[in-house]
Amino acid sequence: MSSTALGPSTFDFVAPxxxxxxxxxxAELGGVTARFGDTAWIVTSGSGLAACGGRAAVxxxxxxxxxxxSWVGVASREPTVADVAALISALPARxxxxxxxxxxxxxxxxxxAKVAAALCTNVGPDDRDAEQAVLDRLEGVGRGLPIxxxxxxxxxxxTTAGTGAEATRNAVVSCPTRRFKKSMRSxxxxxxxxxxxxxxTVSCPQxxxxxxxxxxxxQLIEAFVCRFAAPLPSALVLDALPRAVAALPRVLADxxxxxxxxxxxxAALLSGMALTxxxxxxxxxxxxxxxVECGTPHGVACGLMLPIAVRVNRPVCRDGFATLExxxxxxxxxxxxxxxxxxxxxxxxxTEIVGGxxxxxxxxxxRDRITWLAANSGGASMRGNPxxxxxxxxxxxxxxAY
Numbered sequence: 001m002s003s004t005a006l007g008p009s010t011f012d013f014v015a016p017x018x019x020x021x022x023x024x025x026x027a028e029l030g031g032v033t034a035r036f037g038d039t040a041w042i043v044t045s046g047s048g049l050a051a052c053g054g055r056a057a058v059x060x061x062x063x064x065x066x067x068x069x070s071w072v073g074v075a076s077r078e079p080t081v082a083d084v085a086a087l088i089s090a091l092p093a094r095x096x097x098x099x100x101x102x103x104x105x106x107x108x109x110x111x112x113a114k115v116a117a118a119l120c121t122n123v124g125p126d127d128r129d130a131e132q133a134v135l136d137r138l139e140g141v142g143r144g145l146p147i148x149x150x151x152x153x154x155x156x157x158x159t160t161a162g163t164g165a166e167a168t169r170n171a172v173v174s175c176p177t178r179r180f181k182k183s184m185r186s187x188x189x190x191x192x193x194x195x196x197x198x199x200x201t202v203s204c205p206q207x208x209x210x211x212x213x214x215x216x217x218x219q220l221i222e223a224f225v226c227r228f229a230a231p232l233p234s235a236l237v238l239d240a241l242p243r244a245v246a247a248l249p250r251v252l253a254d255x256x257x258x259x260x261x262x263x264x265x266x267a268a269l270l271s272g273m274a275l276t277x278x279x280x281x282x283x284x285x286x287x288x289x290x291x292v293e294c295g296t297p298h299g300v301a302c303g304l305m306l307p308i309a310v311r312v313n314r315p316v317c318r319d320g321f322a323t324l325e326x327x328x329x330x331x332x333x334x335x336x337x338x339x340x341x342x343x344x345x346x347x348x349x350x351t352e353i354v355g356g357x358x359x360x361x362x363x364x365x366x367r368d369r370i371t372w373l374a375a376n377s378g379g380a381s382m383r384g385n386p387x388x389x390x391x392x393x394x395x396x397x398x399x400x401a402y
Contacts, residue, residue: 007133011230013277016156016167018193021269023258026197027159028054030065036153036192037098038066041091043073043113047161048105051200058104069099073111073116078291078298080136085130087116088123101154103191105210107298109162110156110191111171117151118171118189138173138182139380147186156191159200161264162212162299164219164272166194174292177287181288183380190276193390198258198265206252210354211299213248213264218302218309219271220244221347222281225313225320233274239271242328245346249353279384282309282377286398289376294364304363307348308401313386314344360402370398 018035029052033040040062059069064126073087092099103113115134122145123133136142140368165171170185201209223229224237229279244267250260269335273314286309296304322339325346326332332339357363365373374395382389389397 011232012187013232014169014187014190015273016191016194019167019196019269020193021266022194023197023199023262025195026200027061029058029061030063030067030196032193032195033100033155034061034065034103037156039068039069039070039099040099040102040155041072041099041152042102042104043075043087044071044103045105045109045115045159046077047203048109048157051159051203052104052157062186062203068097070099070105073110073112078108078181079173080114081113081134081173083112084115084119084134084173084325085110088119088133089130091116091120091355093262097185097187099152101152101352102157103154104157104159106158106160106208107165110158110163110165111173113156114151114154114165114171114189114191115173116149116183117154118184118186121149121151122147124378128333132172137184139185141180141182147184147188150188155193155195157195157197158201158265160204160208160212161198161201161261161268162215164216164268164270164275166191167269167272168276169274172288179292181292194269194327196265196269198262201261201265202256204255206255209251209255209264210248210269210356211297211303213244213251213299213355214303214306214356215299216264216268216352217241217244217248218283218306219275220267221306221310221324222283222326223271223274223278224324225317225386226279226281227386228279228384230278230309233278236270236274237326238323240267240274242325243267244329245350248350252354261355280381281385282312282382282387282389285379285382285385286373286377288376289373290360290363290365290382292376293369293373296363297338300356300363304358304360305353307344307351307395309345309385310344310347310364312389312397314340344376360398365402367399367402370402371395374398
């Protein structure tokens with residue numbers, strides 16, 4: 001039997017060193033953090049902190065395991081170069097303590113902490129300009145310097161169910177003045193531990209739950225069919241996507257449905273592992289540029305672009321889409337064309353049910369900026385798309401979506 005029949009002969013797979021998943025598992029925050037150090041440098045968001053019971057509750061959980069708390073940063077938006085530079089410049093001296101970066105919040109808080117954890121060990125005395133030190137380590141920006149040294153240990157506690165940032169090896173950083181949204185990326189940047197307690201997502205407003213859920217679903221689909229798809233991440237998708245497709249409408253109908261919340265937190269976690277070990281595609285490629293041009297929240301942009309991307313990729317993703325449809329519906333047709341078309345319709349219906357903008361004009365894009373959008377929807381995500389979409393091919397598709 002050939003090696004192809006036996007399966008892939010080589011692959012890499014990175015994931016958090018420890019995953020602590022389940023309702024009520026936030027109670028283990030102190031013990032998990034204490035595995036890596038004795039001082040928690042905490043980056044959070046206002047809503048993320050509230051989901052955990054506030055500052056006093058977090059400090060109590062940490063103190064029970066001998067970990068002191070130092071509150072170093074708050075994420076009020078998707079992190080910018082200036083935000084990261086300000087945080088790394090203000091971090092306490094390491095001294096005799098063993099600091100652990102602790103991120104509590106959505107993807108923005110986790111990404112901000114992730115970049116800070118990497119830079120505080122990789123920025124040396126020659127990096128006197130903090131913003132330039134950030135730029136030099138972002139993909140396609142500055143000098144392209146790698147993350148060579150292990151970052152500070154990072155414990156990630158997501159309070160939304162969407163980005164899967166608790167399981168990824170990249171962090172997204174934008175720059176409004178230079179008009180880009182880029183990733184800092186390294187296998188060393190995967191969090192050392194993720195505490196995923198679905199109860200922490202219950203307080204999410206409905207619009208946040210909707211956007212985050214569509215982000216996770218988009219990541220699962222794109223990771224399954226992208227050019228760099230691999231068997232192990234694909235297996236994660238087949239487990240998570242059917243649960244997520246069923247759970248997201250339930251979460252939006254009843255925000256206190258803990259079973260549905262758990263399914264979405266599980267899907268987000270697995271989507272992070274899937275995308276970081278395979279890749280993404282058109283929806284994420286355009287979503288990043290929409291964020292730069294229109295300030296569109298990432299999950300909202302993914303929800304807008306997902307049904308468009310599925311239709312665009314259908315001609316070359318028949319078998320993949322048919323497999324996903326059969327995973328969701330055991331009674332789906334054995335005919336791959338019929339099943340694939342059913343999947344395309346399913347995703348269109350799902351995004352309609354969840355709500356949010358359906359056309360590019362609805363997020364404030366003006367028609368004269370479509371050429372710019374097409375030219376700037378590149379990067380690693382677009383390289384993974386099953387159909388090649390250079391700007392001259394993408395532009396008319398975006399006009400159709402306007």
